[in-house]
Amino acid sequence: GAVVSQHPSRVICKSGTSVKIECRSLDFQATTMFWYRQFPKQSLMLMATSNEGSKATYEQGVEKDKFLINHASLTLSTLTVTSAHPEDSSFYICSASAGFYNEQFFGPGTRLTVL
Amino acid sequence: AQTVTQSQPEMSVQEAETVTLSCTYDTSESDYYLFWYKQPPSRQMILVIRQEAYKQQNATENRFSVNFQKAAKSFSLKISDSQLGDAAMYFCAYRSGNQGGSEKLVFGKGTKLTVNP
Numbered sequence A: 001g002a003v004v005s006q007h008p009s010r011v012i013c014k015s016g017t018s019v020k021i022e023c024r025s026l027d028f029q030a031t032t033m034f035w036y037r038q039f040p041k042q043s044l045m046l047m048a049t050s051n052e053g054s055k056a057t058y059e060q061g062v063e064k065d066k067f068l069i070n071h072a073s074l075t076l077s078t079l080t081v082t083s084a085h086p087e088d089s090s091f092y093i094c095s096a097s098a099g100f101y102n103e104q105f106f107g108p109g110t111r112l113t114v115l
Numbered sequence B: 001a002q003t004v005t006q007s008q009p010e011m012s013v014q015e016a017e018t019v020t021l022s023c024t025y026d027t028s029e030s031d032y033y034l035f036w037y038k039q040p041p042s043r044q045m046i047l048v049i050r051q052e053a054y055k056q057q058n059a060t061e062n063r064f065s066v067n068f069q070k071a072a073k074s075f076s077l078k079i080s081d082s083q084l085g086d087a088a089m090y091f092c093a094y095r096s097g098n099q100g101g102s103e104k105l106v107f108g109k110g111t112k113l114t115v116n117p
Helices: none
Strands: A004-007 A010-013 A019-025 A032-038 A044-051 A067-073 A076-081 A090-098 A103-106 A110-114 B003-005 B010-014 B019-021 B024-026 B032-039 B046-052 B064-069 B074-079 B088-096 B105-107 B111-116
Touching: A004 A090, A010 A019, A019 A032, A019 A090, A019 A110, A032 A067, A032 A076, A044 A067, A044 B105, A076 A090, A103 B046, B003 B088, B003 B105, B010 B019, B019 B111, B024 B074, B032 B064, B032 B074, B046 B064, B046 B074, B074 B088
Parallel strands: A010 A110, B010 B111
Antiparallel strands: A004 A019, A019 A076, A032 A044, A032 A090, A067 A076, A090 A103, A090 A110, B003 B024, B019 B074, B032 B046, B032 B088, B064 B074, B088 B105, B088 B111
């Protein structure tokens, strides 16, 4: 149980375009989802916390107008990278919390490459 | 703000041997959770073990165990009988346990574990 999927797993886009990444909890409902960014050989950096039906809470330094988060249902959160630039190239990971401990279960990640 | 420190960027161990990964943290909270996550080359984050701060007994999951020293704010991970599949990045993480508190995980920088055959 507690499986989280992400789609797509890899995406390549041109500079200036927008890219949407989906995060789904497959076998449970998640009131809270998290979006992380991970640079090569580095730790996970929390970008935002997403609560179903309300606005996401962004971490300091994360541009909310550039990284749009929508948590429309208890099983789906989306991250849209708007007007992507090469510096946005990274590995994006989502997680969803569930269970007695509100434990975070992680998706497999999405590798974004902006040309 | 809470911080998590992993002082060993890289560690190596021989197959079937035991290795200990270090983690220290800083917090003023009394109720919290500590986690070890594994990130293999596939980059899928996998929970290895969880420790509740209010529990004195160290958590154990098969070959994985922790040494939780609350006063010293230390939370090391011991891997016994190391296997080639244990090779991965290991991240120590902290989460507040206060009711109504943040569910955010605070991660350390990670330790890359290599298992030599």
